[in-house]
Amino acid sequence: MRVLRLGLVAYPGLGGSGIVATELAHRLAQMGHRVYLFATERPFRLPKNSPVVYIPVDLPFYPVFPGPLYTLSLAGVLEREARRLGLELVHTHYAIPHAAAAYLGLGEELPLVHTLHGTDVSVLGMDPAFHGPTRKALQRAKATTAVSRALAQEAQKAFGVSPAVIHNAVDPDRFYPRPERKKLYAEEGEWLLVHASNFRPIKRVPDIVRVFAKVRRKVQARLLLLGKGPEEGEAKRVAEELGVERWVSFHPPTPHPEEVLGAADLFLLASEEESFGQAALEALASGVPVVATAVGGVPELVRPEVGRLVELGDLEGFAQAVLDLLAHPKLPSMRKAAREYAIAHFHPERITQAYLGVYQKALES
Numbered sequence: 001m002r003v004l005r006l007g008l009v010a011y012p013g014l015g016g017s018g019i020v021a022t023e024l025a026h027r028l029a030q031m032g033h034r035v036y037l038f039a040t041e042r043p044f045r046l047p048k049n050s051p052v053v054y055i056p057v058d059l060p061f062y063p064v065f066p067g068p069l070y071t072l073s074l075a076g077v078l079e080r081e082a083r084r085l086g087l088e089l090v091h092t093h094y095a096i097p098h099a100a101a102a103y104l105g106l107g108e109e110l111p112l113v114h115t116l117h118g119t120d121v122s123v124l125g126m127d128p129a130f131h132g133p134t135r136k137a138l139q140r141a142k143a144t145t146a147v148s149r150a151l152a153q154e155a156q157k158a159f160g161v162s163p164a165v166i167h168n169a170v171d172p173d174r175f176y177p178r179p180e181r182k183k184l185y186a187e188e189g190e191w192l193l194v195h196a197s198n199f200r201p202i203k204r205v206p207d208i209v210r211v212f213a214k215v216r217r218k219v220q221a222r223l224l225l226l227g228k229g230p231e232e233g234e235a236k237r238v239a240e241e242l243g244v245e246r247w248v249s250f251h252p253p254t255p256h257p258e259e260v261l262g263a264a265d266l267f268l269l270a271s272e273e274e275s276f277g278q279a280a281l282e283a284l285a286s287g288v289p290v291v292a293t294a295v296g297g298v299p300e301l302v303r304p305e306v307g308r309l310v311e312l313g314d315l316e317g318f319a320q321a322v323l324d325l326l327a328h329p330k331l332p333s334m335r336k337a338a339r340e341y342a343i344a345h346f347h348p349e350r351i352t353q354a355y356l357g358v359y360q361k362a363l364e365s
Helices: 016-030 070-085 095-106 128-140 149-159 179-184 205-216 232-241 278-285 315-327 331-346 348-364
Strands: 005-009 034-039 053-056 089-093 112-116 143-146 191-197 221-227 248-251 266-269 290-293 307-310
Touching: 005 016, 005 070, 005 095, 016 034, 016 089, 016 112, 016 278, 016 348, 034 070, 070 095, 089 095, 089 348, 095 112, 095 128, 112 128, 112 149, 112 348, 128 149, 143 149, 143 348, 191 205, 191 278, 205 221, 205 232, 205 266, 205 315, 232 248, 266 278, 266 315, 278 290, 278 331, 290 315, 307 315, 315 331, 331 348
Parallel strands: 005 034, 005 089, 034 053, 089 112, 112 143, 191 221, 191 266, 221 248, 266 290, 290 307
Antiparallel strands: none
């Protein structure tokens, strides 16, 4: 394929949509494409030496308005920069408000591609304040994609579109087992359990702590919670209430989560909504089996040979699944299987080519 001039739009923070967009932009730029990434600040996971060009979206505030008008600001930046940079296609990640902003700023001047990531369909997408404009923008796009089959089915019902399914990617050269680092986070003889997220209520981080308290009654273990967000305080309160705060540590967000994930024995995910589970995929590539709630697209990722699925809200069952895996005689082989599975099905080259195929069809149409 010839060199393309692409604009990608993303949230810059800890969420999976921003990580997927940022890493896709970086891979495309490394292939030689001219890639411009639009965000309110430099994305958290964008390497310092990346060939991606970051284009800031400023949020001017005027007292007449109740708050910064992100949608209009993004629309204006896209309209102005698309002409200046000679963009051929714009690809937004997370539909709200990116799909509507792109259509407002660019109309049908350029092919627009939108990737749906989860709550932009299942939660915010169903809000009457956002649903109509988002549906119209998605239906007018050249293409939409979704990160799981489950999410694609939801989008079909919610917005009347038929997204192509492109799962998330993980770089096995970055995420791999690091057992030598376990001593940095756990004492000799302790199991190390890890969770990583943006600590939104939907991630149910306090439930992770409750599960850990049950596990800790049976085995020597330590829980590491990687991230930051609104549920951090409640998670700390629950740890103190259950008397396990000594063995629960909170680590701030890091652009190098691989250094933590690679040291873990198990990864825990208790979400009530999860379109895919990027952190769980990164754990699998790190050779870490996953115990997760069977919601959304998680069953497309966590197979029996690499982890366990439990029903949402079944904390006893969750704890038992953790204990069963820790005691499983084939746990070492499961670690190996987890990494091999992640490489075989979610390798960056495979996923990037899938997106390039979508771009090609959008440009040809």
